Every structure is written in structure tokens, then in C-alpha cells.
Amino acid sequence: MKILVTAKRVTDPEMKIKIKEDGSGIEMSSLSFKVNPFDEIAIEEALRIKEDKGGEVIVVGVGSDKAQTEIRYGLSMGADRGIHVNAGSDPDSDAVARILAKLAEMETPDLVILGKQAIDVDDNQVAQLLAEYLGWGQACFASKVEISGNTARVEREVDGGIEVVDMDLPGVISADLRLNEPRYPALPAIMKAKKKEIKKVTPSDLGVDITPKVVVTRLSEPPRRKSGRIVADVAELIKALKEEARVL
Amino acid sequence: MNYLDLDLTLTEEDIELKKAAHRFAKEVMRPIAKKLDEMTPEEVIAKDSPFWDFMRKAYALGYHTILIPEPYGGMDLTSKQQAIIYEELAWGSVGLTVALGVAAFPSFGASLVAEEVLIEKIIEPFCACKDASIIGCWGITEPDHGSDTLLPFHPIFSDPNIKAQCRAKADGDDYVISGQKSAWVSCGTIATHCALFCQMDQSMGMAGGGIFAIPLDLPGVSKGAPLNKLGQRDLNQGEIFFDNVRVPKENLIVGPEAYEAMLDITLSTTTAMMGIFAAGIARAALDETLEYAKNRVQGGKKLIDYPNVQQKIFHMFSKVETTRLIARAAYIYNQNTTTPAEEYSNVAKVYGCQSAFDVCNDAIQIFGGNGLTKEYLIEKLFRDSRAMLIEDGSNDTLAIGGGHKVIETYPRMDG
Numbered sequence: 277m278k279i280l281v282t283a284k285r286v287t288d289p290e291m292k293i294k295i296k297e298d299g300s301g302i303e304m305s306s307l308s309f310k311v312n313p314f315d316e317i318a319i320e321e322a323l324r325i326k327e328d329k330g331g332e333v334i335v336v337g338v339g340s341d342k343a344q345t346e347i348r349y350g351l352s353m354g355a356d357r358g359i360h361v362n363a364g365s366d367p368d369s370d371a372v373a374r375i376l377a378k379l380a381e382m383e384t385p386d387l388v389i390l391g392k393q394a395i396d397v398d399d400n401q402v403a404q405l406l407a408e409y410l411g412w413g414q415a416c417f418a419s420k421v422e423i424s425g426n427t428a429r430v431e432r433e434v435d436g437g438i439e440v441v442d443m444d445l446p447g448v449i450s451a452d453l454r455l456n457e458p459r460y461p462a463l464p465a466i467m468k469a470k471k472k473e474i475k476k477v478t479p480s481d482l483g484v485d486i487t488p489k490v491v492v493t494r495l496s497e498p499p500r501r502k503s504g505r506i507v508a509d510v511a512e513l514i515k516a517l518k519e520e521a522r523v524l
Numbered sequence: 525m526n527y528l529d530l531d532l533t534l535t536e537e538d539i540e541l542k543k544a545a546h547r548f549a550k551e552v553m554r555p556i557a558k559k560l561d562e563m564t565p566e567e568v569i570a571k572d573s574p575f576w577d578f579m580r581k582a583y584a585l586g587y588h589t590i591l592i593p594e595p596y597g598g599m600d601l602t603s604k605q606q607a608i609i610y611e612e613l614a615w616g617s618v619g620l621t622v623a624l625g626v627a628a629f630p631s632f633g634a635s636l637v638a639e640e641v642l643i644e645k646i647i648e649p650f651c652a653c654k655d656a657s658i659i660g661c662w663g664i665t666e667p668d669h670g671s672d673t674l675l676p677f678h679p680i681f682s683d684p685n686i687k688a689q690c691r692a693k694a695d696g697d698d699y700v701i702s703g704q705k706s707a708w709v710s711c712g713t714i715a716t717h718c719a720l721f722c723q724m725d726q727s728m729g730m731a732g733g734g735i736f737a738i739p740l741d742l743p744g745v746s747k748g749a750p751l752n753k754l755g756q757r758d759l760n761q762g763e764i765f766f767d768n769v770r771v772p773k774e775n776l777i778v779g780p781e782a783y784e785a786m787l788d789i790t791l792s793t794t795t796a797m798m799g800i801f802a803a804g805i806a807r808a809a810l811d812e813t814l815e816y817a818k819n820r821v822q823g824g825k826k827l828i829d830y831p832n833v834q835q836k837i838f839h840m841f842s843k844v845e846t847t848r849l850i851a852r853a854a855y856i857y858n859q860n861t862t863t864p865a866e867e868y869s870n871v872a873k874v875y876g877c878q879s880a881f882d883v884c885n886d887a888i889q890i891f892g893g894n895g896l897t898k899e900y901l902i903e904k905l906f907r908d909s910r911a912m913l914i915e916d917g918s919n920d921t922l923a924i925g926g927g928h929k930v931i932e933t934y935p936r937m938d939g
Contacts, residue, residue: 308526348540460552461544463586463609464599470537 277331314391320458352461358474373405403450549616557617560758565750579656597651614804619759661715671921688723713762744769755907792864799851799872802880843879870926
């Protein structure tokens, strides 16, 4: 089975993020980066399928030229080769979906697995858009995947519980938290990863226009949580709930 | 936390190895080490102990083969990469890192001389082991001979009146080993194999030793109870007894004719490694201190706003950085020369371990009362670091040996 996975470079979720004074973005200095945790789960699932059925796992990273580091991490987990789409910076979800669609046309994988969302922008759109652009089925928020023949049986975590779907392959799956626990890269695998190929392309090589359809105009911190206060009586409570908290 | 490496030649691979080791140290080692620290020595090695989860995970990821060259089943890590990885593991927990280090000792010792039969019997099975079912240990010190077993080329080392407690006698095609090794043998009570350093020729004193790589399931081998101690409680330690244990000649790595030189080479590695571990634990203490001091408010100000705290942190930082630099430099140099300059590794160990203890001690002072409680990591780091002033050669004795080396060899020639 040929499986395409993504490895997005995101800020380390344990770091404190500071928003720039003018709200145009976040302070980038002294930040550390890692693979999007949901993509790590996707890569792990792809590796398990490959270990069971044979085949090839290709890690795709779309972003700046630093995105290569995260692709290399996927290779050190055990993926076979990588594709680095250098777009200068992170394109919006729609552009990423169109880039991945182009790569899927070129590589003809049996399955594409992505993290359900990136923990920096939390869009939760790429997998869905990608499936539409390819005209493939989609099984998002996967907590279990079983492949038999040309069908993927996927358990999806939805609001009401677990939904089980059978999806024809090729198809798109997005990985949710409980799908698996990703392996740590073994030391010998990290050493081997440097010999694996990472093909470098740009969006224009792929004929994809990455002009943003979505533009972030401003970032601001949520209002600071204020401390509670004791009210004199029920009347004052109801007044505060109506006029200040606006929940009544 | 990460640290700035002053080495401008670091490769992408070096950085990836550092990140991977750090993540393993933080997510796997730290929680397990904390649990083990609060268990009895018997509980630490019991079948269901998290110690075995750690060992199995470490073996599965190849962390037990860091010291073994690639042709025998290890990895092609550069000395710098080994140093980088070991510092991260020690940042996680020194006790568990020592366990992994000694587990590789029989294979490491055998790889220095690389006889076919030992590659096949000892090194390859160890490297291929993915479930921690093969664990080595280093049997060198004895109840009556602690640091005085660690002074190659010092005059007292050749004193024939100093009699070892564990001796090997030639008997036909075998050697027969009798005696005991001390309760300080790391992984002593759980090891399946031993790198045994014992006396063979009494007329040569301690210098008349030999190095064996032996399985511990031979008739006549027995073990003591696991040792209960102040710190590094996650590290199993205990005595090994030899009662006329018959060992084939092929298990002898080196005899008295080259023992002193081999011990010198071995110690040049191990004392430098202790310096690397010291950098790791000192850095761990500094990380904890910065986190605490940036948040703790006293007298209306954060601790970091007080000049005396700023100065203390500066001196702690200085110790972490200087320890790393000397330990790494000594380790890399001595791993890549045929005649090691042991006194440099001794500096890494003596200076480094003293510095690490001072950093941990100063850290507790900054934490104040909170530093004395088990709710914070720092008191474990303090206890773990105290052992290092004695472990792998007490600082006092290594300073004698090191001083002797300096007097005899300084200045060594370059190239």
C-alpha cells in the first residue's frame, strides 16, 4: 500500500505564545517547533499499516524551508521518503489541500492520512477539502482504522459517540487523538533517516496558486480572567448575570 | 528545557539526536524515575516495576547500544553524539542512565579487543536484544577495595601487599574465580552478564588484574540483596559472589600484561562520562530553579528580581556550562586516541560532579522550604548528585591519581 502522510511544523504546544503588539502575528523569537501531534499520530498509523500490509509511506511537509526538519522526523519514525513543498511560509488550508491534491495525482497513493487539525491554527479543514478536490471519500476524526482489500473500515469519534464507516480506497482519513500512541524514533532509525530522500518542490512547480483565500487580519489575547466577587443578594446576582455576564 | 550548544559545527543529525533523547528523557525517564525513587530497592526490581518498562523501551529504541561500534550491532554515533545523548538521558535521571551504561559494559569491554568469539557470544546478542533480557554490569570495586582499584599507573597500584578479594586462577583451559565484588556494582543483582575486573597475578598487586566478560548463570555465582541508599534509588546496586566459578579461557578479554593500560582506557571513558552525566543533572537543577524563581513571589517581588538570586543563578549557569565543555572535550579526545590522557577525564569527573552537587545544593536554597519537599524534583536531584562525588571513584582519590598523572605527563604533546 502506498500511503501519503503530512508532517506540519508547528510551535511546541508547551511554549508560552506571545502576540505581537500590533496583533499582526506571534513573536517568533525563542520558540521551538515540532511535528503537529495529530500528524505524528497519522504517521504512526501509516507505519503500522505498512508493517502489516507492506508498501511505502511518504511524508509531505508544506511550509517554509525549515519544514524539512519535521519531514526528517517522520523519516526517523520509519517513513520511506519525503516531499518538501517549500511555499516560503504556511499557506492557508485551502492552498495546502490543493497542493496535496496535486501530489496525490502525481504519486497515486492508496490512502492519505493527515492529522485532523494543526495545533497552531486549528482549522480542521485540509483533510475534508482534499477529499473534495480529489473526489475521494473521507473518514475524519478516526479513532480506529482497519484495512481489508480495497476498503478502510474507520471508527470516527463524533459528538454523539463512535460512527463506523466503510470507505473505498483510495480515500482520505484524518487522525484523532485516540487513534494510536506514536512511537519514539529509535536511535538507529534517526541515523538511517539522513540517507532517505526528501524531494524538494515549490507550489509553482506543481502549478498551484497559493494566493490566500483566508487572511488573518488581527490576533488578540482572550480577555484576562477576572477574579470572582461576592454579591450582596439574589437581586444583585440576577442584575450582574443579565448586564455583565450577559447569560440571562 | 533545551540549551544553547556553543559548538558551531553541530549538524542537523546531532540536533535531531539531542531532541529525540530529550523527549525520551522527559516523557519516559522522568515519571518512572520519580516513582522508583520512592520505592524500596526490592520493589524497584520486582517483575511489575516500572523500571522494566523503562529498560524495555530504552532497549527497543537502541539506547543500550550507544557505546558499541556499528560493525558489532551498535550504531555509528560520533563521540560528540554519544556525549549529547548521554547528557539528555542524565538530565532525565542519572540513576537510570547509569543502569543503561553498565548494561553495555561487558559488550563495551569486549569491543575494545574484539575477539570473534566474544563478538558472537557477548556483543551481538546484547545489541540485538530488544527486551532488556540481557543486562551487563561492571564488577570492579570490592568491600575492602573501593577507589584503590581505580588508580592505574599510580605506585600503590603495583604494591604486591595489597591483596584483592576477587581472584581468578588458571586451571587447564579455564579460569576459576573466587571472591566477591562490592555492593556498589550497578545492576549487580539483576545483571545477566558481568564485565569482571579481578586480580590474576598477586605479585603485581592491583595491576596484576584481568578483564573477563562472563555470563552470571554459571554455577557458583550468587547475588546479594539490592542496596538501600541515599540517592540514585532508581539504580539497582548489589554484591556478586563467586564461589569457584569455572570460566572458559575465551571469556578473558585481557590479562595482567595489559590490564593497567586497559583500565586506563576504560577509566578515561567512564570518568569523562560521569562528567557528562554531571552536566545533565546540573542542567536539570538549573531548569527547575529558573522555573521556580520566575514564579515565586516574596516580599512583593519575584525571586528573579533580587540581585542575590541573579548572582546565584549566574554561578549555577557557569558551572553547568563549564562542566559540559570539559566533559565533552575530554570524552571526545579520549575516545579518539590510542593512548588516553586520563587526567583530563578525571577533571571532567571531579570538577563536574562537585559542580553538579553545588548547583543542586544552591538550587534547594533558592527553593527554600519547598525545596525540601518531595513535591518538587529538586530534592531528588540533590540526593542523586551527592552519590556522584563518590561513585566511579571518589573525587578525593581521583584527584590523587589525576595529580600523579599530571606530575608524570604534563605537558603531553599535541597530535
